[in-house]
Amino acid sequence: MSSPARRVGAIFIPDLPPEQLRGAVLDAEAAGVGELWLWEDCFREAAFSNAGAALAWTERLRIGIGISPMPLRNVALTAMEIASVERMFPGRLLPGVGHGVLSWMGQVGARVASPLTLMREYVPALRGLVAGETLNTAGRYVTLDDVTLDWPPADAPAVYAAGEGPKTLRLTGEVADGTVLTGGTSPAQVAAARALIAEGRAEAGRDGHHDVVVYVAVAFGDGSAARAAEQLERWNLPGETERILTGDAATVARAIGEYHDAGADAVILQPLPDETELGGFLRQVADVASRAV
Template sequence: MTTASRRVGAIFTPDRPPEDFRQAVHLAESAGMDELWVWEDCFRESAFAAATAALAWSERIQVGIGIAPMPLRNVALTAMEIATIERMFPGRLLPGLGHGVLSWMGQVGARVASPLTLMREYIPALRALLAGEEVSTSGRYVNLDRVKLDWPPSVAPLVYAAGEGPKTLTLTGEVADGTVLTGGTTPEGVAAASTRIASGRASAGRTGPHANVVFVPIAVGADASARAERHLERWKRPGEYDRIAAGSLTEVVARLEEFYDAGAAAVLLQPLEDDLSQDEFFAVAAEVAARLR
């Protein structure tokens, strides 16, 4: 049985057009997913617009943003977005923020010299605003003068931060309520990340739960190895099958168990690019989720 500390979800990747999203939401909910996550890759689809639509189109499923780039938005605007959604759909939004792809941030004139400094300033300010506090701060990137939300959520949602490098992972433990680990992270990578995150939490005196979520590309079926290899070649990681769960249904489920054992609270199933239709992918995802439970 899936619990709050062991969740299974799926990702709607933005290589699919926005008009496909409504079907994905219905398929995810009917497939029994706990969560459906969206990405905000430049220059494709808006995370907050998509999340709001998904919550309106569904009844039960939680919707995650993994992630929205911090450099693109003033922290007060992000707080307003999250608070508005949370008040309309209490307890169902899982907001995540991250550095963003640096080259994309450069394209729009939003690249910062120190992404770590931005995260260190941004996430605490965001969490304070969502908690209904009045925030004044003067930092390198985040500057607020007596900012307070008129409509804060009655219960502030957990704020996730994305991490990949060791310094960022440690920082997510210090400032965030959960960490988003990128697709292609191995079970060994999850274990190492969990250690760094725990170290960051300890150094900041943080207590309570901290949920690590990881995107895992999956390929199920007789041709799974060939499909997985094509995906890995696109990543320029040929032969690195530990970055993906591929094989029979039993083999894939066993592989996903390794991610939970390594410290993931949620495993988010990621479709391979140009692979299955949405119907086919969520049919497989439903079988995987049923086995994991």
């Protein structure tokens, strides 16, 4: 898969209610933000309904799902969701899946004994189905008996998988088209992740580009350092100032350049939960993106 260099996007965090999504996506498109990512956090907002609405409200904005938890959804259903959205809005969906927060999966009776086995079975099946293949598989978690999508997309979108630990990162390289790295990942950790992903791809005999997306928390403007310090206290991470970028757009652009230099294709900026002016945040993101060349 090909990938534009040094992409910058934003996140619509599910701390905000669904009725605020429309304003956010319109603001993002008006500001020139290239991509807006959504989270399917339990038990807040569903990924594909929000993605479909966001794409219907806009003309150019790409919508990422980072991520939808695999244990919550049968792989055939996820493939149907992706195919339907992709056919309606070609080239604008960036679908991602992951383990999900294990405690949340336990709350709904969906926690699996081996998340790595699930990913190893699920992601190749998902990619195959959205590519229009007919699949027969009987795995530990994924069973498909002569399953083919009636309406696969003309061009299958890249499928992302989220990774954090070394085993998962190698596996995302092996089975996925791209990897989503969680917030709090440092530039050095991006470089280490890129190396692990490359190991997985080499072991699987895969070539071509593998897209790496990283989330980075940001507070813009006057008082941003104080806001960041307060948020770190709430996250029980006092003093770990590197976890949240602060300052004006030029300062943030220089800082995220380190992430790009370390191997991130896309740096997706995450507002703090206390952000009260999301439209202003999105305009700042667009300003950062214009400087990230």
